[in-house]
Amino acid sequence: MPELPEVEMVKNVTAPQIRGRRIEKVALERRDVIAHPAPDDFVELVTGRAVTGMGRRGKFLRFFLDDGAEMVLHLRMTGRLLVVPPEFPAEKHTRAVFSLSGRLQLRFADLRRFGRFWLLQKGEKDCTGMDKLGPEPFDAGLTSVWLKERLGASRRAVKTCLLDQRVVAGIGNIYGDEILFAARIRPTRAASSLSRPEWERLTRAIREVMRFHVEQIDVSAEEFLRGRGTEYRNTPLLKVYGRDGDPCPVCGATLQRAVVGGRSSVFCPRCQKRRETKVPSLRQGAAEKMKDVR
DNA sequence: CCAACCCCCTGAACGC
């Protein structure tokens, strides 16, 4: 479920608690929580190693180990990570428990069981999919020129493009809607139909919306634990996601819902126009079939 | 290359 801001927060809460600690024991409640290598090998390779630090790439969490290996975790929809003392009551849906030095446990719980761990040994070729990710929203290389270059010829809906992790890493369905609202672009618009100013608004919105939410989701370890690893949903801050039928916070028009690329999308029909208001640069033959629907 | 569909799972919310 979590997207970039939530994963970043999980990393920020978890890293200081486990940094420097040694993994003394690994208990897998479900073996299929390990994607790579074979579960027994994973346990053997991880046991005895110390965690030197954590990182994030897109929605992937990274745990750097003292032998140069890297443990990777993707929370997918419902994964939760908790750092607790061993006597702390067990969570429902616990899938893996890492016993750490200093009487602490790193626990992974995951209702829907989509979450996965990988272990990459030092120098091992990536098999997590991280290597296919596009730039982070805050990368200097993510410019409107680059985005237009990358997507300008695509007829896919711009919302679909935003959710494509190979384009930009870390955006999911929630922030996809929020970004498009901030950029005043309708999710259904074909990427190829965006104007220069729209590419610029979109690029700015990607950075600013993600930055805003990363800053807002600043939760302490105590708060996080109180919420059992789910207390990062800052719904009050979301302007359109999940607010289908509510008035637009900017203009008051009724927010609408549409399905784009199979994902539910909410937008403001007035702020996010179906097409550019300015004269769209006419390109020969490209968008021929679009008859002009009013 | 791309849309559409299926799959992986479980539980909450909703309609009857």
Added chain:
DNA sequence: TGCGTTCAGGGGGTTG
């Protein structure tokens, strides 16, 4: 109350 349906914020795979 009970039961069936639909939906959920992730991603990978196949098909046409």
